[in-house]
Amino acid sequence: MTSLLEEFEQVGRDLYAAGLVSSHGGNMSVRQREGLIITSHGSPLGHLAQGDLVEVRPGLEPRVEPSIDLALHQAIYAAAREAEAVVHAHPRHAIALSLVGKEIRPQDLEGQHYLGVVPVVPGGDNVAQALADALRQHRIVVMAGHGSYACGESLWQALQWTSVLEESAEVLWLLQALRHKT
Numbered sequence: 001m002t003s004l005l006e007e008f009e010q011v012g013r014d015l016y017a018a019g020l021v022s023s024h025g026g027n028m029s030v031r032q033r034e035g036l037i038i039t040s041h042g043s044p045l046g047h048l049a050q051g052d053l054v055e056v057r058p059g060l061e062p063r064v065e066p067s068i069d070l071a072l073h074q075a076i077y078a079a080a081r082e083a084e085a086v087v088h089a090h091p092r093h094a095i096a097l098s099l100v101g102k103e104i105r106p107q108d109l110e111g112q113h114y115l116g117v118v119p120v121v122p123g124g125d126n127v128a129q130a131l132a133d134a135l136r137q138h139r140i141v142v143m144a145g146h147g148s149y150a151c152g153e154s155l156w157q158a159l160q161w162t163s164v165l166e167e168s169a170e171v172l173w174l175l176q177a178l179r180h181k182t
């Protein structure tokens with residue numbers, strides 16, 4: 001059985017290798033009985049080590065600075081009861097599409113099957129609550145012009161929704177290019 005650190009390391013490596021995050025972009029967390037374990041601020045997801053994970057729970061002073069998205073992750077766990085893990089990435093085609101529409105509608109079979117419609121939530125003061133609310137109904141949501149937030153029963157599952165979204169977004173972009181040509 002893989003340890004939690006191994007899961008963080010392997011999923012982070014895959015996110016980076018697939019170009020779903022830049023060298024120090026994105027963040028990930030896993031729910032704990034009383035709080036969560038999250039990647040530290042500015043940690044390189046492709047090269048995580050034990051020191052890059054921070055436990056955050058009531059009464060415990062975090063050892064290192066948690067990701068600046070901590071409040072977002074906490075809001076997601078509070079709203080989406082079945083979420084056990086959250087992955088935030090910067091999938092480039094999905095980000096581009098988030099700047100031109102209020103939702104992303106996959107046209108490929110896998111995207112339609114796993115994701116259905118992917119909401120785009122505008123940034124701003126209420127973004128944490130808006131994202132968390134959207135994740136009650138959807139596996140993945142995109143913050144406009146920023147990136148995706150996926151929740152799942154494990155980091156692996158949240159990675160899956162993230163990579164399915166980016167594949168669908170790239171297909172949508174290619175489709176758009178083809179339609180302009182014909």
Ligand SMILES: [Zn+2]
Nearest residue numbers: 026088146147
């Ligand atoms: Zn981000």
